[in-house]
Amino acid sequence: MARSSFSRLSRRRRVRVAVPAAVTAVALLLAGCGDGDDDSADSGNVTLRFSWWGSDKRHAATQQVIDLYESKHPNVKIEGDYVGWEDYWDRLATGVAGGNSPDVIQMESRYVREYADRGALADLKPFLGSTIRNADLDPSVAAIGEIDGKTYAIPTGVNIYAVVANPTLLKAAGAALPDDKSWTWEDLLRTASQVTKNSPKGTYGLQDMGYVDAGLEIFARQRGESIYGSDGKLAVSDATLKEWWGMIVRSRDTGAEPPASVSVEVQGGGIDQSLTATGKGALGTWWTNELPALTEGAKTDLSLLRFPGESSGSKPGMFLKPAMFYSLGQKSEHQEEAAKFLDFLVNDPEAAKIILSDRGMPVNLKNRDAIVPSLKPADQKSAAFIKEVGPSVSSPPPLPPKGAGAVNDVIQQINEQVLFNRLTVDQAVQQFRQQAESAIS
Secondary structure, eight states: OOOOOOOOOOTTOOOOOOOOHHHHHHHHHHOOOOOSOOOOTTTTOEEEEEEEEOOHHHHHHHHHHHHHHHHHOTTEEEEEEEEOHHHHHHHHHHHHHTTOOOSEEEEOHHHHHHHHHTTOBOOOGGGBTTTBOOTTBOTTTTTTTEETTEEOOEEOEEEEEEEEEOHHHHHHTTOOOOOTTTOOHHHHHHHHHHHHHTSOTTOEEEOOOTTOHHHHHHHHHTTTOOSBOTTSSBOOOHHHHHHHHHHHHHHHHTTSSOOHHHHHHHHHTTGGGSTTTTTOEEEEEEEGGGHHHHHHHHTSOOEEEOOTTTTTSSSOOOBEEESOEEEEBTTOTTHHHHHHHHHHHHHOHHHHHHHTTBTBEESBHHHHHHHGGGSOHHHHHHHHHHHHHGGGSBOOOOOOOTTHHHHHHHHHHHHHHHHTTSSOHHHHHHHHHHHHHHHHO
């Protein structure tokens, strides 16, 4: 979900300092100096730095929100500091380690605990209910950013990981649109195999599902498990991992998905080159906020479906996930003003109409309903799907432990080796557990 380009939109943009992640992680632990701009307190003027990643579209919308806030608060200047996803975390680690942390920080779930544990994020509890209004925030996710009684992050909005179907390709292959209230994983593979068999060469039933940890998470939760437990340790069993990668192998061998070489090439091309977006895949697994880009690429209406196995598992596996979070820098010299801006980002109706669904469907429930008429048809479809399935999904998993970002990399690497038969399923399970436990230890 975090595929984005380096923007050239704003004069406020800062020069990137290229430092390897391993070095910045060590430096971060050693950092102890303060940060924040040295504004003239006597004049009452305040400068805040807001850091985020994203596409050009997100940068432009966020700058509009900043301009709106500054127009309402003439004593506050907000400096935008942004790059693409690939560079964001090196830059943030470097800034925090050097005592130059942003005041307001866009965060991702895999990194909230990591930065909180390092003392880089402020506890928002003193601001909640007053400076940061929380009465209208979606209760299913509002407290996800809480760790050991302190709140380090507020969700921006919500997404759901779902199956995206191309009804046109299904119909052309003589396959019916699945009944997502009752279908099973076997139904998924059978339908996808039928599409591949009955479609022109180069069109497939399913894009490989093994590259994104959210698919494994849903699969595990349907079996009463999760990738991580509340204690931050691995909680998924060897049996579930074996079943998961065994299904990936069967998907490849039955032709439900492409050969390994094609899957790897497609994965490397990002969302724009995906089977779904190029109209060459009948089924794929995606976050709901990716539906507009997929629809635009496919040039046809797409459908959102529940994951297979939701009705037959021990409990639902799907969940509302915070698309991303907002946090405050622990060493910010202007936490009160930063908290006011965070409240504006989350709760202001005018800001919501500018951001729309770019950071997920708004976490503020009133704003979520209010923006629907302004959304494009694909986004309206996502909003309706979230509203429909939201009451039936299970509670979101806890924030993943430090090192979870590396674990997702492990999942991707092992999945690729399984696809090329460089690892057996049993070997994949063993290597995943060893490497994942090492990453979060």
